[in-house]
Amino acid sequence: MHDRTVVRAVTTSVVRLLLGYSMALVGGVLLGVALARAKAVKQFVGPLVLGLGSVPSICWLPVAILWFGLSETSIQVVVVLGALLPIAVATETAVRHVPPQIIRAARTMGASGPRLLATVVVPAAFPGILGGAKLGWTFALRSLMAGELLFVSGGLGQLLETGRDLGDTALVLAVVVLIVGLSRLSEWALFGRLDREVARRWGAEPA
Numbered sequence: 001m002h003d004r005t006v007v008r009a010v011t012t013s014v015v016r017l018l019l020g021y022s023m024a025l026v027g028g029v030l031l032g033v034a035l036a037r038a039k040a041v042k043q044f045v046g047p048l049v050l051g052l053g054s055v056p057s058i059c060w061l062p063v064a065i066l067w068f069g070l071s072e073t074s075i076q077v078v079v080v081l082g083a084l085l086p087i088a089v090a091t092e093t094a095v096r097h098v099p100p101q102i103i104r105a106a107r108t109m110g111a112s113g114p115r116l117l118a119t120v121v122v123p124a125a126f127p128g129i130l131g132g133a134k135l136g137w138t139f140a141l142r143s144l145m146a147g148e149l150l151f152v153s154g155g156l157g158q159l160l161e162t163g164r165d166l167g168d169t170a171l172v173l174a175v176v177v178l179i180v181g182l183s184r185l186s187e188w189a190l191f192g193r194l195d196r197e198v199a200r201r202w203g204a205e206p207a
Contacts, residue, residue, distance in 0.1 A: 016144055
């Protein structure tokens, strides 16, 4: 019985995490590129992004519940906002730090607009974007656990809260170990090979 409960909790949390993180990754990269390359976006949206970045993601849960009720959407809002902003900030920094001579050389060869971004700027900024993606993953997991702790949701966060309510120290510690293991395993599976490939291609380690 406990085994089935744990499996269901892990599955529920993993599905939520992958869904929310995927949306945050796409939105964060697009927002970061826009902040770095569009002056109007930087001027009007940049201060808002920096301001919202200082707000703990769990603070969005009451707003999400008011808008969407006690639903999956509310948890996803918390996960997306928790991961999107650090990804956007890291992407903006990485794009801004692309050497200008690379961009000038690409322009002399006819690259411009979306083609310049897709084939030159984003690939050149990829190591920094990858770092932001890893940071966003960590924030997404933290946001998910915080969201699941606060209302009945069926994931690992609820299982942790159940252990607390029952005074079951073994269950609480087991869930904590599961969360740590999930974090390490998912980071290795998602980013391990990418890290090695980026290090090889950018000359950080021998081929």
